Amino acid sequence: MSGESTDSALVQRGQWSTVQDCKQVLVIAHTVTYAQRLREVFDLLEADLRIQVVFTAAPHAFGDGVPQYLHSLGIVTVPWEQAVRREFDLALAAGSRGVHEVRAPVVRLSHGAGHIKLLRNAGSLGPGEERPPGMMSRQHLMREGSVVPAAVAFAHDSDLEVLSRSCPEALPFAHVVGDPCYDRIVAGRPRRDVYRRALGLGEGQRLVVVPSTWGPASTFGRLDALLPQLLHQLPAQDYRVALLAHPNIWAGHGGWQINGWLAGCRRRGIAVVPPEADWQGLLIAADWIVGDHGSLTAYGSLTDATLLLTSGTRRDISAASPTARLAAVAPVVSPLHPLDEQLHYAAERRTAGQYDEAAALLSSAPGQFHQRMRTLLYRLLELGEPACAPAVTPVPEPPSLTVWEAAAPGARR
Structure with a gap:
């Protein structure tokens, strides 16, 4: 043939x-x-x-x-x-x-x-x-x-x-x-309460989103340093936690391994967001974003969330990037103090326009x-454009956090 x-x-x-x-x-x-x-x-x-x-x-x-x-x-x-x-x-x-x-x-x-x-x-x-x-x-x-x-x-x-x-x-x-x-997040901010209801956040509950880029300097590469704080220092009745691992982490280690490593997180109520999920609604809904030098942390500067950075080397980061500007103004999480105290301290100390320089570099x-x-x-x-404005769909409503908190397919219970 x-x-x-x-x-x-x-x-x-x-x-x-x-x-x-x-x-x-x-x-x-x-x-x-x-x-x-x-x-x-x-x-x-x-x-x-x-x-x-x-x-x-x-x-x-x-x-x-x-x-x-x-x-x-x-x-x-x-x-x-x-x-x-x-x-x-x-x-x-x-x-x-x-x-x-x-x-x-x-x-x-x-x-x-x-x-x-x-x-x-x-x-x-x-x-x-x-x-x-x-x-x-x-x-x-x-x-x-x-x-x-x-x-x-x-x-x-x-x-x-x-x-x-x-x-x-x-x-x-x-x-x-x-x-x-940038455009979708800014357009979606007025619907923040819609996204929070879709996620199933209860009255008085606060959402902590933990995004991680890939590589050894990422949050996931040093997750053992942050996990004790996420698992033991945030009361479940007051906080919901969602972990967003970069798709390259899933592709590089395989879904079976990632789900195995994070099975304990799910059992303790942490939502593990799959790599194909739309993450923008989560960022808009967040009260705090605890992230590294990745893109999702930088996009967090457009939301109402208070930002905290995980510690790690920044020598491979461009000084002209939004992340570099964010690293100059956002507080860094310490393993020496209770995480809930650090979250509230960062929120209380946050000033108007604190992330504006970083956000302005995004677009x-x-x-x-x-x-x-x-x-x-x-x-x-070499075609004429359609005689109408481009159709731009809004940021979709995310599923309930309980969907991502449940055991992964094929996982042993």
């Missing part, structure tokens, strides 16, 4: 298509985190009969769970090997791995709150060259002397200043479009992401 005959109908333009003459857009989902961010983009195209959106799960070390996540949205994927053999009119990616193989103009965007983590492999840098954020480096934007993406979408004007030093060759392809999570185009991004996509597709 020839390779041609095995290709999915989703990547064909010919006789098998019911809707003909569509522009074809490839969505490249490397990880669950990338796929969640890309959803903000491909949803802008879903209702246009002139466009066929095709999805593929690209190879990645943390790619476990991507096909299942996409399937939960009703999405059928085509194998990466087929996707790179076909030509598309446009491709969307939130990462750089393998995108040079795609036969289409690529739009690259960030997958988090600004550009937080510095380039891990600094061996390619010249003498005296500063270590840039990883996703803004030549390693991630160029191949064989040429810039790979046809467009690179940024959240903030200040990103262009960093890019001018880290990879000036990419500046002609840079576009400031804002941040979708320089508040409320404009979906319009700016759609305009960019349609320009690259």
